[in-house]
Amino acid sequence: MEARDFPLTARRALAMALAVVLGGCSLGGGGVTPIRTHFNKGVYFQNKKDYEPAIHEYRLAVAQNTSDYRARVNLAMAYEAQAALVAKRDGPAGEIKAMRALARTQYEEALRAQPDELRASVNLAVMDWEAGQRDVARERLRSLASARPAEALPLVSLGALLLREGLNEQATATLRGAVSRDPADPDANAMLAEALRRQHKLGEARAALLRAAKNAPNDTSVLVALGRLALEADQPEQAAGDLARALYIDPDLLEAHLLRAEALSREGDWVAAAEHLARADQLSEGRPAAEHQAIEQRLRTLLEKHLRADPSGNTAH
Amino acid sequence: MGGYRRSEIVSGGFVVIAAAMLTWLAFRAGGMTSLAIFGPRSIKCISEFSDVQGLTVGAWVMAAGRPVGDVTGIRLVESPITDEENRRIVERLGDPALAPPVGALRTAVEVRFSLRDATLRFDPATATVRIGQSGLLGETLLTLDSGYWMQQRPPLVKQKLAEPISITAQNPEGINEAIEALGPAIRRINSVLRKVDDHFATLENFESLSQSIKDVQTLVASMRDFVRKDNGALYTKVVQPLNSLLTNANDSLTQLRERVLNETLTQAEAFLRDGRSLVADAREAIATAQQAIGDISPRASAFLDDADDAVQSLEARVGDVAQSAQDVLTLAKGAISEGKPDLIESLRRLRRTMWEAEMAMRKIRANPAYLLFGDDKTLLDAPPLDVGDIRSSGRARPYEQRDENDGGS
Numbered sequence: 001m002e003a004r005d006f007p008l009t010a011r012r013a014l015a016m017a018l019a020v021v022l023g024g025c026s027l028g029g030g031g032v033t034p035i036r037t038h039f040n041k042g043v044y045f046q047n048k049k050d051y052e053p054a055i056h057e058y059r060l061a062v063a064q065n066t067s068d069y070r071a072r073v074n075l076a077m078a079y080e081a082q083a084a085l086v087a088k089r090d091g092p093a094g095e096i097k098a099m100r101a102l103a104r105t106q107y108e109e110a111l112r113a114q115p116d117e118l119r120a121s122v123n124l125a126v127m128d129w130e131a132g133q134r135d136v137a138r139e140r141l142r143s144l145a146s147a148r149p150a151e152a153l154p155l156v157s158l159g160a161l162l163l164r165e166g167l168n169e170q171a172t173a174t175l176r177g178a179v180s181r182d183p184a185d186p187d188a189n190a191m192l193a194e195a196l197r198r199q200h201k202l203g204e205a206r207a208a209l210l211r212a213a214k215n216a217p218n219d220t221s222v223l224v225a226l227g228r229l230a231l232e233a234d235q236p237e238q239a240a241g242d243l244a245r246a247l248y249i250d251p252d253l254l255e256a257h258l259l260r261a262e263a264l265s266r267e268g269d270w271v272a273a274a275e276h277l278a279r280a281d282q283l284s285e286g287r288p289a290a291e292h293q294a295i296e297q298r299l300r301t302l303l304e305k306h307l308r309a310d311p312s313g314n315t316a317h
Numbered sequence: 318m319g320g321y322r323r324s325e326i327v328s329g330g331f332v333v334i335a336a337a338m339l340t341w342l343a344f345r346a347g348g349m350t351s352l353a354i355f356g357p358r359s360i361k362c363i364s365e366f367s368d369v370q371g372l373t374v375g376a377w378v379m380a381a382g383r384p385v386g387d388v389t390g391i392r393l394v395e396s397p398i399t400d401e402e403n404r405r406i407v408e409r410l411g412d413p414a415l416a417p418p419v420g421a422l423r424t425a426v427e428v429r430f431s432l433r434d435a436t437l438r439f440d441p442a443t444a445t446v447r448i449g450q451s452g453l454l455g456e457t458l459l460t461l462d463s464g465y466w467m468q469q470r471p472p473l474v475k476q477k478l479a480e481p482i483s484i485t486a487q488n489p490e491g492i493n494e495a496i497e498a499l500g501p502a503i504r505r506i507n508s509v510l511r512k513v514d515d516h517f518a519t520l521e522n523f524e525s526l527s528q529s530i531k532d533v534q535t536l537v538a539s540m541r542d543f544v545r546k547d548n549g550a551l552y553t554k555v556v557q558p559l560n561s562l563l564t565n566a567n568d569s570l571t572q573l574r575e576r577v578l579n580e581t582l583t584q585a586e587a588f589l590r591d592g593r594s595l596v597a598d599a600r601e602a603i604a605t606a607q608q609a610i611g612d613i614s615p616r617a618s619a620f621l622d623d624a625d626d627a628v629q630s631l632e633a634r635v636g637d638v639a640q641s642a643q644d645v646l647t648l649a650k651g652a653i654s655e656g657k658p659d660l661i662e663s664l665r666r667l668r669r670t671m672w673e674a675e676m677a678m679r680k681i682r683a684n685p686a687y688l689l690f691g692d693d694k695t696l697l698d699a700p701p702l703d704v705g706d707i708r709s710s711g712r713a714r715p716y717e718q719r720d721e722n723d724g725g726s
Contacts, residue, residue: 039718039719040718040719043715043716043717043718044718046702046715047702049703070716070719073713073715073716074715074716077707077712077715078715080712118713119713119714119715119716122711122712122713123712123713126710126711126712129711153713156708156711157711157712157713158711160708160709160710160711161711163709164709164710164711187704187708187714190708191708191709194709219704220703220705221703221704221705221708224705225705250703253703
């Protein structure tokens, strides 16, 4: 390279470096996948439990492609979740009914676009069950299970419905069948664990939950269930560890805060327990008044008990 | 100069010239004119802001787009809340109980600045200053509106003053003003939406909603002006959809109102006309009967028969009118029921877009580079879904995000 060429080369190198830096900045540091499709935006909002915008995005996705059965299934689920939310807030019955009807229509449209769509069939059966047609729903799930022998989903759903009816032994058998179809299925294992827990088979239940956690390491509900199980087995240290993992993934998990407070309280670390209860108290502000007040009362009782014993608050630390 | 050689004198001359040029450059870089310290006297002014948005000492003061001075001092002070501020806070919070009372102290920012341009004329009584920005990515500065004056009252010109002149500070302009305005507009739309849900289709609601939409349209117009100055992408992403939503919502409202008004009022007027003529008929019949009874009693029965017929006819016609009134009500109810889902959907989308517009504005204010590089922060990969409730209900999970290039929508 001759000396007189250097400034030009340097300028080019600088311009390229600048372009790379600006490009990196535009991607927020790199490694980020921007979402532009309505479907993916809908999933983003749905996972955040922000159902109104999710419904809006899914509707746009369906309007763009009426045969998009996946958008229709997710739209139906968002309608159902929104209806449940309105019902929880004692909203107008007409609105709840209308949203459920919309959900049903979307499931049916999804099946029209894709007749072997399994999720829509399963969720329609659950809607039937919730509408009081329990035999019809169970029969539908059984026929789905026999028509699709490789799929665990219909049996998982049937097991969950049996658990909801309190038929724990039948549910256990059904869910064992689901696990034998797909041993790695986290839903099958988690539901089996729940069925076993209800029959006080805590060791087996923990093994099933560990299988679920292995296959779905970010599934906070599995980690919370592990914590609850450990508490039932009177292993607060184990429970605190499991729940800490859940809170690492989602720091705003109300139930995990409550259970970890219980675990830490049993271990004698009442200061940390009070911190978790205080956070739970904050998180429960949007919940029904009774639930919020119960948490406040728990926190007050804990503080009164320990501050009376040690007014300096130095018991644990 | 006998001790110096010519070459030394020439070199020294160059050094002096270089030093002078460096001094001049230093003045320019510092935002001062080279004659500022020797030149015309400056007028010292003072204003008080609630938020100076990163304004720094040395920032320019601009009047009519040209620099006329600079900021000389910024400090925090205690300042009482005025009536106007109290009103704005109440409007923003929506509840007078939450707003601090008039006269309560709060932290404010006192800004001192000097006006150096000898040709500048301004009237302290009507002049105002506000925080501005030199372009969207530029630095923060003060913008002076020099006010107005009558010919017989000469404006203030450069003069020696012991005390600084106090000039009224105005609210932040542009994006901040837009953000300030968006909150109350969204709250109004929300309150009207609640009303729509509770007691749909009263004319009062229509009026209130129409007013809200007009307010938002004004806001959109100002946002459009602001956004068009710098970046068209934001205009297409936010302002255009917002405008089309407003138009849709307004159209829905107009159509619904026209249908209700036309169908209801036209029929109601007919009802009134019929009612009035019926009453007139009845009165006439009764008057005739009374007169007949009074004058010739033998013929009374015949007239009373006539009156009876008239009353019967009246009853029948009133029945018809009542039935038609019922039909009108049913018709109006049908029109409302038909229009309601469209209207509510439009309003939901409007509310959603308003929220997005507010978020977009806040992001631009926090980081103007958003306009250059776009913003994908809200549109990253979805967070993990908590499937606990879905699983225990027996439902299947929803589908997860798919490849953006999968051909899906």
